[in-house]
Amino acid sequence: MQTLTDNILNVTLLEPRQKHPTIFLRFDELTEGESLTIHNDHDPKPLYYQLLGERGNIFVWEYVEQGPESWKVKITKRISTEGEETLGALAAADFRKAQIFKKYGLDFCCGGKKTVKQACAEKGLDVTKIEQELQQADQLPSSRPIPYTDWPLDFLADYIVNTHHSYVIKSLPDLRSYAHKVLKVHGSHHPELARIYELVEAINTELTSHLAKEEKVLFPYIKEITKAGKNTEPLHAAHFGTVQNPINMMEMEHEEVGKNLEEIRELTKNYTLPEDACASYSLLYRLLDEFEEDLHLHIHLENNILFPKVLAMEKQLQA
Structure with missing residues (x-):
């Protein structure tokens, strides 16, 4: 027997084989904007992956309680916004608009599938003011932009690896070293450094x-799709099925890293140095700020340009 009150489902009272089918049934019955809160005795993260893989990115996953004995997750069906451009699409078409999103703290990379109205509503921002600034951006002169959207997909994938993956690999050891060093020296007076x-x-x-x-699985397959699109080589079936599956996984991981960096920015009060900050403290904050800046562009290129084009090309090849 299941407990279902105010759209709350206690799955601990279900037989194991009934849990996911019941949750999927309840989710499919939701109308746009409605939520289902599930109670479980362990982290239901596998459900997240299954729901993402079988239903797509049409829901918001929010932990209400995270252990150690009880987990509660609120799953909300997104409101469809056909006809309205998303933050990601606007930034992909004109990167000057990304600067406006940054100004107001609107996430155009990990949260790029939201419309301007949705993102502003979540942050309590005046959407009319921001839309006006976006319109004014069209009139601003700009230097010649890097034509990311015009590049072949295999070239863009190589660019991401050589530019952004290389930066991450080079930067992470320094970030870890300085985060540890600053914690040891200043942690007693600044407890946020531990987090x-x-x-x-x-x-x-x-x-x-x-x-x-990405480098061993997804990007090599993207290159195969690109060759197939040029009719130079046939497209072989991948072990993961459609390319949508690894893309869903990559986007979820982007979101996780993005949340971690957002929390760091909040803890540091937008990288505002305390009065007793030493040179290492200052360097740590600068490295974190630069790392976040690079990662935003990195994820933007994947979520908003590379991945949508790959999905469209695969669909065309399968037609």
């Missing part, structure tokens, strides 16, 4: 695995 160190270590673990998966 910052934990987050830097989590980012290192996540990205080290993430980059390897």
Whole structure:
């Protein structure tokens, strides 16, 4: 028997084989904007992956309680916004608009699938003011932009590896070293440094695995799709099925790293140095700020340009 009150489902009362089918049934019954909160006795992260793989990025996953004995997750079905451009699409078409999103703290890379209205509503911002600034950006002179959207997909993938993956690999050892050093020296007076160190270590673990998966699995397949699109080689079936599956995984991992960096920015009050900051303290904050800046562009190129084009090309090849 299941407990279902105010759209709350206690899955601990279900037989194991009934859990995921029941949750999927309840999710499919939701209308846009409605939520289902599930209670479980362990982290239901495998459900996240299955839901993402089988339903796509049409939901918001929010932990209400995270252990150690009870987990509660609120799953909200996104409101469709056909006809409205997303933050990611706007930034991909004109990167000058990304500067406006940065100004107001609107996430155009990890949160790039939201519309301007959705993102402003979540942050309590005046959408009319921001839309006006976006319109004014069209009139601003700009230097010749890098034509990311015009590049072949295999070239863009190589660019991401050689520019952004290389930067991450080069930067992470210094970030970890200075986060640890500053914690040892200043941690007693600045307790937030302990959490910052934990987050830097989590980012290192996540990205080290993430980059390897892209370079060994996803990007080689993107190159195969590109060759097939040029009719130079046939497209072979991949072990992961459609390319949507690894892309879903990469986007989820982007979101996780993005949340960690956002928390660091909040803990540091936008990298504002305390009065007793030493040279290493200052360098740590500068490195973190630069790392976040690079990662935003890195994720933007993947989430908003590379991945949508790959999905469109695969669909065309399968037609």
